[in-house]
């Protein structure tokens with residue numbers, strides 16, 4: 448990608464460890480160029496345990512802001528001067544704006560996910576949700592859904608303790624169960640929306656669902672969502688589509704959370720439809 452640097456160009460970046468695989472620089476620079484905004488978005492490795500040192504360096508170097516991925520999202524929380532509601536709810540920051548000496552922490556993951564669902568015509572209100580996985584992504588999705596009047600939220604995870612820990616955040620709404628074939632079949636029969644938040648089916652992650660028969664139990668009107676965006680159509684989505692379910696992949700979430708972050712960094716409103724089409728083309 449060709450970039451046009453000026454002496455006035457403001458710096459943005461993503462921090463993480465590891466971070467070189469990140470698609471954020473490609474996504475953000477594509478949008479910045481399309482909008483003619485005088486910013487550059489870089490990839491910045493920051494080792495675990497060095498979050499506070501990075502914040503001082505970023506302020507000194509005049510960064511306008513940055514995104515954060517593993518392992519900095521929780522470490523940033525106590526270091527912010529202000530937190531938005533989602534960052535406080537998730538106890539996780541993925542977007543930081545630096546204004547003068549002040550640090551503003553946000554989390555755009557849940558908002559990005561919810562917007563992607565709504566864009567696909569899937570309103571979670573009143574739905575019985577079956578969430579597969581209990582890692583970082585599942586946490587943002589579950590907590591966002593817990594504010595959307597879903598009817599119930601069942602968390603299926605291979606490691607039971609992690610599902611139980613997540614469900615403790617909203618015990619009235621959330622219930623932890625296992626990830627075995629029979630449990631998945633039983634829970635699918637009473638679900639209106641299935642969301643895969645595991646890495647099963649992701650390119651290079653080395654795992655795949657061994658059994659898709661739980662999809663046979665799903666009510667026909669149920670929708671199936673996969674947070675994975677590479678490949679764009681996972682085996683889970685292909686199998687759900689074959690059975691006639693509405694499906695959506697993780698591209699919408701990826702693009703939306705990036706758009707919301709860029710709006711925060713630059714104070715410019717973006718046309719989500721135009722940006723999504725653009726980003727899908729470069730991805």
Ligand code: NAP
Nearest residue numbers: 580581582583584605606644645646649654674697700701
């Ligand atoms: P994570 O914190 O590492 O969690 C991984 C989850 O996958 C855990 O629940 C883990 O279960 C489960 N898992 C892994 N291998 C498994 C296996 N062989 N069998 C059953 N379960 C297995 O990762 P994450 O950050 O939450 O990300 C999860 C997925 O979401 C990834 O594919 C990522 O690409 C995607 N994601 C997409 C977006 C987006 O913008 N579209 C954003 C964030 C994440 P255990 O607890 O038992 O280990």
